[in-house]
Amino acid sequence: MKTTTKKWLTTATSVVLAAGLLAGCGTSNNNNTTNTGDTNAGGNNATTNTGTNNGGTQALSGKLVIWTFFDQVKDMAEQFHAKNPGVTVDVKMFPGDQYQTKLLTALQSGKDVPDIFDLERGYIGKFIDSQFLTDLSAKGGDDLVKDYIPYVQALGRSTDGKLKAISDHSSPGGFWYQKDIAKKYLGTDDPDKISDMVSSWDKIIELGKKVAADSGGKEHLIQNAGDLFDIEAYNTQPWVKDGKLTIDPKWQTVYENQLKIRANNVDAKLPFMSAGWGNALNDGSVVLTSMPAWAGFMIDNKDNKANGKFGVAKTPEGFYVGGTYRGIYSKSPNQDLAYEFIKYIAGTEWQQHNLEKTGNMPGNGAVYEANLDTYKSPFFGEQNILKPYYESVKAMPAIQPDKYGEDILSKWRKAAGDGIANNSSYDDVVAAFKKEVKNTFPEVSVD
Structure with missing residues (x-):
């Protein structure tokens, strides 16, 4: 998370009168694991099988391990599993103040590294040019973000312009x-x-x-x-x-x-x-x-x-303020399956679900545009609140x-x-x- 965002969390107990989900940059201090599906399904070797799943796409099977500091990834994994019941998604969540160090240690040692890992806005720049991130552009990732808010897609790019990480939200x-x-x-x-x-x-x-x-x-x-x-x-x-x-x-x-x-x-x-x-x-x-x-x-x-x-x-x-990005470990044996997960969170289906459930603003501009005249939030009554956010962030420099x-x-x-x-x-x-x-x-x- 962004440095200032972290301040929101570390001092929140003195000012929060009604606690709730920190949608968009939320963290949890629980060191826990969430499994979706059969934990023995596919072990750690993902495969792509012929046939179709309930989403009408090629059926997938295997297991993915995701590291995060962000509670909402559990819902993300559950939604992906619902569409792909042959895939087990093992979400390991760590305290935000420990996560970056733990991740860097794992990457440098090459031991027990997850297939997918989260990077917060505050330190994504320290990882984006590293050898640890898969080049998503080479997998067709540029097409996934073609409708994205410009600043959101730019933050996932290395200095040579390759797409290395993707966020499912904006934080206007x-x-x-x-x-x-x-x-x-x-x-x-x-x-x-x-x-x-x-x-x-x-x-x-x-x-x-x-x-x-x-x-x-x-x-x-x-x-x-x-x-x-x-x-x-x-x-x-x-x-x-x-x-x-x-x-x-x-x-x-x-x-x-x-x-x-x-x-x-x-x-x-x-x-x-x-x-x-x-x-x-x-x-x-x-x-x-x-x-x-x-x-x-x-x-x-x-x-x-x-x-x-x-x-x-x-x-x-x-x-x-803030932003959470997901990248694929460059040495993951489950590259194709991991990319399917990245593809899912970059798409309109997940981001529409996320908007409706949490009020988390989308990263995909198509989701903004589909909801500009209809989306309402309880705090703001009848105001179409996506309009001021969208008009502001789409003009920000990438x-x-x-x-x-x-x-x-x-x-x-x-x-x-x-x-x-x-x-x-x-x-x-x-x-x-x-x-x-x-x-x-x-x-x-x-x-």
Whole structure:
């Protein structure tokens, strides 16, 4: 999972009023195994037999082992087994904070390696160019993602453009708001009108000034100036190019906007995922909260009291938080069967099921388009919430991951966050940031 996503989970006990499935980036701290089907069926040698299964495709048999940190893979395995009863899917789930190390150890030793393994957005760049991942492009994988959201398919590609991993979902974000609070301070609860009102940071700053003035300083437009980090993080150029640290000039504009937000009382100054942050989301003391679509677990919905209470508007630029990808171990003896599983999760049938069951936004654009005018979510009443998410994420740049991106982004987040708190100049923030990058990554050239 993405680094910030992990923070949601590790601090959630202090702010979650109603626990639920973390659809899209969920994890479990259970170290368990889930088997679907006869555990003796096919052993670990998969075969493809002639004939048809209940899905009308070539019957499959054999066994697959999948490693994950993500609880929802169990349902994925069950759905695949239902269509392919001759296939046993053994899902082994490990705590998220241990998973990456355990997986890397297994891959390096070559012992007890799964056929398929999950990679989280926060560290996929460290694996994507490795020898451990099967080239899915060579198997026809590019066709599987031809209708995908551009950024989602790009994150599964190595630096040479080969498809190495596929996600079954996207993790779009938007501004969530309580409708009655929006009406009081913004004059409307219409998501399209609010989206236009906050379509730029300049508009947000001016609107935030008004909200603060009208409320006597008791209400704030957004939670924290740091919200800009997540919203702009993947709308900027990669941090390292040809071995050299590159700071996109856009970060200066972002930082200067953050200083203006803080200076003009636009934000509530609530640290990300703090108890106050969660309380503000639920009591409406902040008008807009930037939230990923999968984060409904943060809403207090005891006795369905939050149903129909919220709306979602677009942010100035599209953003996403997290993402889970699946790749095939390059030395797996079950390559063909594993690819059939990857093919299934990339398809519309599974992603439609996933959307309906969990509200997990699809990675496949065809599923978005099929549901734009019909899909509803209890929190958001009659709003067609796929529309703002789809319009935002489909326009995001398709940037391939690398081994530096997430770690360097976290260092920028820290340096800029300190700078906002201390009202530091942009030059001072850059100097502190460069020092951290140079100390951590001596192989990267830093001017």
